[in-house]
Amino acid sequence: MGQVLTPVPGLASTTAAGLARRLAEGQWVAVETGLGDVHATALDLLDRVAPDRAAALSAEVTIDMDTTDVEVYGRLKQVAFNHQGQRVGRPHVALWAECSVALAADLGDGRDDPRASSADLLGRALATLPTSATAGRVRVRADAGYFAGQLARACLFTGVEFAIGARRTAPLWRILDGVAADGWTDAVDMTDG
Known part of the structure; x- marks a missing residue:
């Protein structure tokens, strides 16, 4: 009795991914709902x-959406090979950037x-934010892997400001070349530099 409490280190990403696969979809929803309750409290x-x-x-709340490949080893893992030939799992995470906490993940x-x-x-990330946090200014910041009209429309329809990265592809450059010099608007709240 009376043992000293010591912190437990976080799980390795591969261990966390393996444990996460054991959860059914309904259980994932319960986890995210629970996270929302913890954040509110x-x-x-x-x-x-x-x-x-x-x-x-x-x-001011920033939801940072990001994905990364987590390379794993062992042919029995329930993952697939990415475009680089690596056996990887791919978590998709929405974080509350100012608090460094996960809101939702796939x-x-x-x-x-x-x-x-x-x-x-x-949508799931917004649902787990405390009510007081959704009353302020909410922004989404997503990397180029999320460059999709459906995400931009979801932001517009929910009143969320957004910045989504885009890869510099030839079709994008052709579109940009078609914008007149006076067709640009300065970015809001950004200084020249």
């Missing part, structure tokens, strides 16, 4: 001890295209 507690910090976190294999489920991932 934490924000309420923070409001009691540091109301200025809680207000700042609620005033776990796919090396062939999964994150664009296909990006609007759904955003």
Whole structure:
């Protein structure tokens, strides 16, 4: 009795991915709902001890959507080969950037295209944000892997500001070349530099 409490290190990504595969879709929904409850409770507690910090976190929220390949080894893993020939799992994660906490996530294999489920991932991320955080300014920042009209439309329809990266492809350059010099608008809240 009376043992000293010590922190437990986080799971390795491959272990976490293996455990995540054991959850059914309904269980994933319950996990994300639980995360939302934890975030709301934490924000309420923070409001009691540091109301200025809680207000700042609620005033501006950035949801960072990202995906990365996690290389795994072993032919029995339930993953696929990516375009580089690596056996990988591909987590798709929506993070509350200012708090560095996950809001929603999907776990796919090396062939999964994150664009296909990006609007759904955003919807689930918004649903797990505390109510006070959705009352402020909400933004989405997504890398080029999420460059899809359906994500942009989901942002527009929910009143979320967004920035989605785009790969510099020849068709994109042709479109940009067609924009007149006076057809550009300065970016909001950005200085020259």
